[in-house]
Structure formats: C-alpha cells, structure tokens
Amino acid sequence: MSSSSHTFDVLVVGAGPAGIAAACSAAEGGARVALLDNNPRIGGQIWRGQSQSHAANPDARKWFEKFAAAHIEFLPSTEVIDHLENGHVVVHRIDGQRVGAQSIDELPEEVHELAYKKLILCTGARELFLPFPGWTLPNVMGAGGLQALVKSGLLVSGKKVVVAGSGPLLLAVAAHLREHGADVRLVAEQAPWPRVARFAMSLLLQKTKLAQAFEIKRQLSGVPYKTNCWPVRANGNGENAKLESVTLRSGSRTWQERCDYLACGFHLVPNTELAALLRCELRAGFVRVDDSQQTSVRDVFCAGEPTSIGGVDLAIVEGQIAGYAAVGQSASAAKLLPQKRRLDRFAVLLRETFALREELRSAVDSETIVCRCEDVKFGRVRQHSSWRAAKLHTRCGMGPCQGRICGPATQFFFGWKADSVRPPVFAASMQSLAVAVAVQTEEHLMSHEESR
Amino acid sequence: MPETIHVTVNGACIAVPSGATALAAILSTGASAVRRSVSGGPRGPLCGMGVCFECRATVNRRRYARTCQILCSPGMDISTDVSDEPPDYV
Numbered sequence: 285m286s287s288s289s290h291t292f293d294v295l296v297v298g299a300g301p302a303g304i305a306a307a308c309s310a311a312e313g314g315a316r317v318a319l320l321d322n323n324p325r326i327g328g329q330i331w332r333g334q335s336q337s338h339a340a341n342p343d344a345r346k347w348f349e350k351f352a353a354a355h356i357e358f359l360p361s362t363e364v365i366d367h368l369e370n371g372h373v374v375v376h377r378i379d380g381q382r383v384g385a386q387s388i389d390e391l392p393e394e395v396h397e398l399a400y401k402k403l404i405l406c407t408g409a410r411e412l413f414l415p416f417p418g419w420t421l422p423n424v425m426g427a428g429g430l431q432a433l434v435k436s437g438l439l440v441s442g443k444k445v446v447v448a449g450s451g452p453l454l455l456a457v458a459a460h461l462r463e464h465g466a467d468v469r470l471v472a473e474q475a476p477w478p479r480v481a482r483f484a485m486s487l488l489l490q491k492t493k494l495a496q497a498f499e500i501k502r503q504l505s506g507v508p509y510k511t512n513c514w515p516v517r518a519n520g521n522g523e524n525a526k527l528e529s530v531t532l533r534s535g536s537r538t539w540q541e542r543c544d545y546l547a548c549g550f551h552l553v554p555n556t557e558l559a560a561l562l563r564c565e566l567r568a569g570f571v572r573v574d575d576s577q578q579t580s581v582r583d584v585f586c587a588g589e590p591t592s593i594g595g596v597d598l599a600i601v602e603g604q605i606a607g608y609a610a611v612g613q614s615a616s617a618a619k620l621l622p623q624k625r626r627l628d629r630f631a632v633l634l635r636e637t638f639a640l641r642e643e644l645r646s647a648v649d650s651e652t653i654v655c656r657c658e659d660v661k662f663g664r665v666r667q668h669s670s671w672r673a674a675k676l677h678t679r680c681g682m683g684p685c686q687g688r689i690c691g692p693a694t695q696f697f698f699g700w701k702a703d704s705v706r707p708p709v710f711a712a713s714m715q716s717l718a719v720a721v722a723v724q725t726e727e728h729l730m731s732h733e734e735s736r
Numbered sequence: 737m738p739e740t741i742h743v744t745v746n747g748a749c750i751a752v753p754s755g756a757t758a759l760a761a762i763l764s765t766g767a768s769a770v771r772r773s774v775s776g777g778p779r780g781p782l783c784g785m786g787v788c789f790e791c792r793a794t795v796n797r798r799r800y801a802r803t804c805q806i807l808c809s810p811g812m813d814i815s816t817d818v819s820d821e822p823p824d825y826v
C-alpha cells in the first residue's frame with residue numbers, strides 16, 4: 285500500500301456545514317483538499333436530505349453550490365479508524381466499497397491510508413440519550429434520529445408521535461414530522477418555561493432565526509408544546525414489545541400519551557473521539573481551540589460542534605476560519621473572528637436554556653438497560669465508581685458503539701469521565717485492522733531503514 | 737417521481753424509492769425491530785446517524801453494516817435474521 289500518491293494539503297473529516305465551509309475556504313487558494321464523511325452525501329445531519337442541486341434551505345444551497353464549484357475531492361461513506369504518526373490516517377469504507385474520489389480511482393482496498401499536511405476535524409455532534417424504563421423498545425428513538433430516518437425513506441404519515449427531551453431540535457423535528465403527515469401529539473421539553481421564554485425572546489432579536497422560528501410555529505399550529513415536561517417510561521405490549529404509549533411527568537403530575545413513535549433526545553453531545561485519539565486537549569468535554577481553530581496538536585484544526593454546541597451559523601464561521609487558517613490565509617481567518625464572537629453568545633444561551641434537570645436522574649431503575657450493546661443494567665453499572673471500572677467489570681461501553689451512547693449517559697448519572705480513546709475509533713472489520721497493522725508495521729520498518 | 741429500485745429483505749423482493757437507505761427498506765416491510773440484543777430483546781434504530789449500531793444487519797453478506805448509512809442499490813441483499821455473534825469484528 286503506497287501512501288505518497290494520496291497526500292492532501294488539507295484533509296477535512298466530516299461533511300456537515302463546518303466541514304463544507306472548511307473545505308471550500310481551504311480550496312479557494314488552490315490547495316489540494318479532500319473531504320470525507322461516513323454518509324454517502326455531503327450535508328451532515330442538519331442538511332441531510334436536502335437536494336444537492338436544488339436545496340430548499342438557502343444556506344445549504346449556497347454552500348452546496350460553492351462545494352460543487354470548488355476543486356474538492358469528496359470521499360463518501362468513509363470513516364477514519366486510526367491515526368498514524370507523521371500526518372497519516374487510516375480510513376475505511378463503511379459499505380464495503382472501495383475508498384475513492386475523482387483522483388483516487390485505483391485503490392483496491394476498502395481500507396486505505398491518507399496523508400495530510402493539515403487536518404481539520406468537523407465531526408459534529410450526536411444526540412444525548414438518557415435511559416429510562418422502556419427506552420430500548422423498538423420505535424423509541426432519537427428526535428434527530430427519527431427525523432433522519434424520515435429523510436431517508438421511513439413513512440410516518442398518520443402515525444402518532446410524541447417528541448420529547450430537550451433543545452431547539454425538538455421543535456424542528458416536530459415540524460418536519462408534521463410536514464410528512466405525522467400526527468404529532470405533543471412536544472415535551474424538560475427545560476422550565478422562564479428559561480425557554482428568555483431563549484425565544486433572544487431569537488426575536490435575530491432576523492434570520494426569527495424567520496425560521498415563525499415558519500416552525502406555522503407548521504406546528506395546534507401541536508401542544510409543554511415545558512417542564514419529560515418522559516419517565518415507554519410502555520410496550522405483546523411479544524414484539526410494540527410501543528403503545530409514553531408516561532410523561534410535569535411537576536407532580538404523571539400521565540400517559542398514546543404513540544406509535546417516541547422521538548426523544550436530550551440535546552447534543554460533541555463527537556470528540558477522533559480529537560481524543562489525536563491527543564487534542566479537551567476542556568469540559570469540548571476540543572480546545574485558539575482564535576484560528578487550531579487545536580493543541582500541531583497541524584490539527586477543529587470546527588463546529590466538537591468545540592461548542594452553537595448551531596449551524598457558528599459551525600459555518602468556525603469552518604471558514606479553520607479552512608483559511610489551515611492554508612495560511614490568516615488575514616481572511618481573522619476577519620471572521622468578530623462574527624464568531626457574536627455567535628459564541630448563542631452557544632452560551634443554548635447551554636443555559638437547555639441545562640438538564642436533576643429529576644431526569646430519577647426515572648431510571650435498577651432493571652433499566654444503560655448499555656444497549658451489551659445489555660448492562662443500571663443496577664450493575666451503579667455498583668462501580670468509575671467509567672473504567674464499570675467497563676472492566678460489566679462490559680458497559682464495550683460493544684460496537686464503543687460507549688458513544690452509554691458514556692455520555694453515565695457522565696450525566698454519575699459524573700464519570702470517559703477514558704482515553706483507542707483505535708479503531710469506529711468498530712472495524714478484522715480485515716480492516718489487519719491492513720492498519722500492516723501499514724503501521726511497514727512504516728516502522730521503513731523508519732528503521734531510514735535511520736540506518 | 738423518484739425512480740424505484742428493487743432490493744431483497746430477508747429473502748423477499750421489495751421496491752423502494754431510489755435514495756432510500758437499507759434501513760428504510762427493512763422498516764418498509766412493517767418490521768420495527770432490526771436485531772435481537774445479547775439478551776434477546778428486540779431492538780430498532782436509535783440514532784439514525786451511524787453512531788449507535790442498533791440498526792446493524794447483513795448487507796450483501798457483509799455483517800454489522802450500519803443500515804441507516806447505506807443507500808439501497810439495485811439487487812442489494814439485506815438480512816436481519818442472523819445471529820448477533822460478532823466473530824470477525826472487534
């Protein structure tokens with residue numbers, strides 16, 4: 285496996301808004317730029333399902349057009365599984381196809397090594413899932429999770445849906461589901477009304493967000509939006525454990541709401557696993573960056589949600605700054621800094637508004653599964669004093685998702701910190717790993733030869 | 737109108753609109769569970785974005801495929817009824 289022919293000036297990981305902006309900005313001056321994503325198309329989660337040529341969302345349309353006009357090599361359905369020394373990463377295709385873009389057409393393996401001069405991590409965020417009895421029943425899924433499924437072909441017309449959890453995503457999801465014919469019974473937001481009201485007021489001061497908010501309000505007319513309200517149990521019935529209802533609580537009141545789907549997510553957690561593998565410094569769970577989005581590791585930049593949960597506008601500006609900074613256009617990067625600082629305030633507001641309430645810790649009981657991969661129950665996890673001890677003794681977090689779902693949940697319940705990240709950073713086949721090992725061994729031997 | 741393509745889910749041929757994921761094809765058969773957990777419980781998709789692995793199934797004989805991230809292609813063979821033992825994956 286040769287490596288020299290696949291060297292990029294800038295390699296961008298993640299093709300959401302931050303990644304697209306980073307790649308386009310870096311490519312403006314003629315640098316050789318590659319963008320990879322584990323999705324088959326660009327857009328990330330927020331622009332998933334937007335037409336690549338005629339996107340309805342104006343931001344998506346603008347950036348898709350820029351992307352199409354730029355010389356950027358896109359590697360679809362591709363994921364980084366390991367990092368090697370001296371600016372190399374090992375990637376694999378998640379669908380068994382060959383790794384490839386326009387100029388990389390002769391790669392025989394589904395696993396390959398790519399070399400970069402600068403690396404920009406735009407790995408986005410995932411939903412926070414908090415366990416409660418019944419949360420493992422089929423048809424209980426993430427809020428963004430159900431939306432993503434609808435965007436990729438699931439029909440929800442006429443289905444009763446309860447949307448619950450926390451964050452502005454709940455309303456966007458509810459509006460989207462309704463547009464696709466779902467009967468949205470209720471949107472349950474755990475945050476208290478005064479905080480949500482303050483958040484709404486601040487949106488009224490931002491023209492672009494205001495238009496979005498009114499559009500969502502129009503789509504949601506007649507759907508109750510209840511604050512101070514959260515799910516405590518999902519109720520199923522029969523051999524197939526068919527979801528029938530969700531038990532909700534608001535203050536001291538508890539009641540059941542019938543539903544075919546429960547779309548439930550408690551806002552977002554950053555995807556920092558790759559940054560951690562690269563040994564980038566994290567602060568309070570986020571990747572620490574300077575004013576040019578440079579991480580603590582040389583030649584590695586980070587933009588978007590891994591640095592703070594601040595919405596799409598902030599992600600785009602951070603992506604642009606990282607892209608310009610990575611190719612040495614520091615003046616262009618610096619020009620965007622005031623804009624970034626303004627948008628940073630929105631990140632603070634989001635965090636304050638949708639902070640999770642204590643009561644969410646009490647819905648779980650000792651029989652509730654915490655680790656869905658290994659079926660480890662809360663009663664067993666609770667007996668341990670750290671994430672590491674729980675992993676060793678119960679296999680919690682040892683399944684294919686590698687603790688991406690139960691890790692943040694145990695952090696919420698017990699204040700545990702995730703331990704160091706080891707490759708493969710995504711579950712990979714033995715064949716992929718064998719190739720990665722071969723690459724490392726070869727490198728080791730070569731560096732040995734050079735030193736002789 | 738989107739173009740229709742045909743795939744096989746657990747041996748049955750079904751039609752899906754082009755652009756649908758393998759997961760959408762599985763769910764379009766009326767199933768809500770995609771796999772059985774290690775203790776036998778039915779499980780369906782959770783995250784919809786390739787993180788949780790709850791939607792994993794065998795696609796074109798490739799096991800542990802995250803069906804929410806894989807687009808259907810003509811003739812794709814998807815099966816959900818295999819054992820969950822992961823001998824060749826870590």
